[in-house]
Amino acid sequence: xxxxxxxxxxxxxAELRPLEPWQAEEFLTHVxxxxxxxxxxxxxxxxxxxxxxxxxxxxxxxxxxxxxxxRIFGIWLDGTLVGGVLFVSVDAVTGTAEAGCWLxxxxxxxxxxxxxxxxxxxxxxxxxxxxxVEWVAASVNTASVNVARRLGMRRDGLLRESFxxxxxxxxxxxxxxxxxxxxxxxxxxxxTED
Numbered sequence: 001x002x003x004x005x006x007x008x009x010x011x012x013x014a015e016l017r018p019l020e021p022w023q024a025e026e027f028l029t030h031v032x033x034x035x036x037x038x039x040x041x042x043x044x045x046x047x048x049x050x051x052x053x054x055x056x057x058x059x060x061x062x063x064x065x066x067x068x069x070x071r072i073f074g075i076w077l078d079g080t081l082v083g084g085v086l087f088v089s090v091d092a093v094t095g096t097a098e099a100g101c102w103l104x105x106x107x108x109x110x111x112x113x114x115x116x117x118x119x120x121x122x123x124x125x126x127x128x129x130x131x132x133v134e135w136v137a138a139s140v141n142t143a144s145v146n147v148a149r150r151l152g153m154r155r156d157g158l159l160r161e162s163f164x165x166x167x168x169x170x171x172x173x174x175x176x177x178x179x180x181x182x183x184x185x186x187x188x189x190x191x192t193e194d
Contacts, residue, residue: 003076006115012078016116019074019084021062024055027074030081034104041141041165042102061086068092073120075103075112082107085116087124088136095131097124101147108143114150121151122186125179133177138163138170148175152185 006014019027031038031048039045048054064070072086083103090097099120101113124130135153137144148155153175161169177185 004119006075006112008077008112009110012110014075014077014110014112016073016075016085016119019058019061019072019081021055021058023074023081024051024058026081027058028054030074030083030104033106037105038102039166041138041144041170042100043165044102046166064089073116075107075116077107077110077112083113085113085120087120090124090128090130092128092130095129096134097128097130097132098134098136099124100135100137101144103143113147117147117151121177121182125182131179133182135175136172137175138165139173140170145173145175148173151177152181153177154181 003015003017006016008014028048028051031045031054035045044057047057058072061070061072065072068090070087070089072084074081074084076082083101085099085101088098088100099117101117103113121133124133133153134156135144135148135151137148139145139158154177156174156176159172159174161171163170163172
């Protein structure tokens, strides 16, 4: 198994690692800690209500990974699972992938999701040859929309009331970055870090 270090803003130890079905109990404990916060805009909290549901959700992503159709990774802060990033879908034939994220409240504001998402986009573009990485978020989910902005993505459009979650309809924003744009964004970021 691999672990990629992340820089927490407060100097704590953080890392990005695969999240697998055998970690269902840890995943459920994490979701329970942030259930209301996590579940505001995404279905994880509703899908992982118990150990069976948590295991099924992680197995779904293990199956997607085996079929080259998606992946899920956890973010650990000082050894505790606090969130993650994922490829909701990967279509290698069309060269398109949809990325996303989630966090529990204790991990918000530390820059962990943005770092982890950059690692995912780097992998998609450089290793898998993905041409277009998308980010889809409810318009009211400003934290997620801001991650797309920090990644250097462009807003493609708005899907009005296209997503129903917990009985409410949400406008969904579609953001994306194309492989050539990503390489430019990354080069610009590297130049400012030097």
